[in-house]
Amino acid sequence: xxxxxxxxxxxxxxxxxxxxxxxxxxxxxxxxxxxxxxxxxxxxxxxxxxxxxxxxxxxxxxxxxxxxxxxxxxxxxxxxxxxxxxxxxxxxxxxxxxxxxxxxxxxxxxx
Amino acid sequence: xxxxxxxxxxxxxxxxxxxxxxxxxxxxxxxxxxxxxxxxxxxxxxxxxxxxxxxxxxxxxxxxxxxxxxxxxxxxxxxxxxxxxxxxxxxxxxxxxxxxxxxxxxxxxxxxxxxxxx
Numbered sequence: 001x002x003x004x005x006x007x008x009x010x011x012x013x014x015x016x017x018x019x020x021x022x023x024x025x026x027x028x029x030x031x032x033x034x035x036x037x038x039x040x041x042x043x044x045x046x047x048x049x050x051x052x053x054x055x056x057x058x059x060x061x062x063x064x065x066x067x068x069x070x071x072x073x074x075x076x077x078x079x080x081x082x083x084x085x086x087x088x089x090x091x092x093x094x095x096x097x098x099x100x101x102x103x104x105x106x107x108x109x110x111x
Numbered sequence: 112x113x114x115x116x117x118x119x120x121x122x123x124x125x126x127x128x129x130x131x132x133x134x135x136x137x138x139x140x141x142x143x144x145x146x147x148x149x150x151x152x153x154x155x156x157x158x159x160x161x162x163x164x165x166x167x168x169x170x171x172x173x174x175x176x177x178x179x180x181x182x183x184x185x186x187x188x189x190x191x192x193x194x195x196x197x198x199x200x201x202x203x204x205x206x207x208x209x210x211x212x213x214x215x216x217x218x219x220x221x222x223x224x225x226x227x228x229x
Contacts, residue, residue, distance in 0.1 A: 004153075034217065043115070043203050043220030044154070089154065098144075098169075099218060101154040 003027045004092050006102035013109050019077040021105050023090035026071065030092040034099070035064060035075050038087045047088075048075070080109045113138040113219070117204060121225040124194055131190045132224045134204030139184045142207040144218065145177070147200045154203065160187040184209075194228045201225050 005024045013019045023033075031052040036044035050057040050064045050073070057064050063076045077084055087106050091099040118133045134143065143160040158166040158179055166179035181187040191198050205218040 036220075041222070041225075043205075043222045046217060046219060049217060098156050098159075103153040 002103075003030075004090060004100050004102040006088075006090060006105045008105050009103070010106040010108070013080045013107065015082055015109055015111050016079045019075075019080045019084065019107055019109065021075040021077075021088050021090075021107065023073045023075075023102055024071060025073075025092050027092070027094065027100075028068075028071065029094045030100075031095065032093050033064070033066060033073050034091045034093075035062075036089045036091060036101075037084075038089065038104070044089060077107075080107075082109050082111065085109050113208060115204065115206060115219060115221040117221040117224050119224060120222065121227075123227045123229060126195050126228055128194055129190055129192045130194065130226060131188050132202055132204075132226075134187045134189070134221055136185045136206055139209045140206040141209050142218075143181055143187045144205045145179060145187070145189045146203045146205060146220075148203065148223075149200045157189070157202075160189075160204075191226065194226075196228045199226060199228045 003026050034049040035047040037047050038044040048059050048062050048064050050066050055066050061077055066073045085108050087104045089104045090102045093099050114137045116135050124130050145157040146154045147157055148154050156169050157172045157177055158168040160166050160179050160181040162181045176192050178190045201223045203223045204221045
């Protein structure tokens with residue numbers, strides 16, 4: 001049972017435009033959500049997180065939105081840059097328990 | 112920022128053999144974890160490495176197949192035993208830092224070990 005789902009395996013965006021990566025979850029007990037970025041041959045890098053008591057968290061070009069009623073979160077990257085090309089994983093946890101990861105979305109930003 | 116290193120970075124092994132992967136952090140951590148990422152799959156937690164005691168394994172993973180040690184706060188090893196081609200994966204350690212005032216579920220990852228079993 002996949003509790004965290006990223007239904008888009010890939011996304012292609014032009015440089016300077018907005019990238020929107022989506023993530024859905026099924027467990028309503030999740031109370032913390034994270035986004036990781038992974039380059040080839042490297043480990044995932046923590047990007048941004050959001051607690052379930054918030055609906056938005058912003059850090060520079062990166063904003064995460066949480067819609068608890070829809071059990072949906074999204075990561076917005078504005079403006080997108082070629083260096084943002086990577087695989088993005090969303091993850092969720094409950095009460096500081098283990099992280100459950102989605103399957104990842106490969107983002108490609110082209111000039 | 113702290114450095115998390117893994118050795119080896121990659122290896123090609125024959126079936127039936129074992130490989131031990133090391134994870135070293137240059138600052139103290141509270142939690143250490145081991146993950147597996149099979150080709151085209153997400154990251155799957157294998158176990159939590161507990162200092163000075165037996166690791167806590169997730170469903171589907173057992174100590175005989177994946178023995179784990181954590182002798183101190185900054186070092187852990189994962190052994191993949193009696194390997195088969197199905198064990199070909201990227202193995203990653205992750206940590207939660209003692210010094211970060213964040214929730215215990217904000218993990219930081221090592222670079223990974225790419226294992227191919229022939």
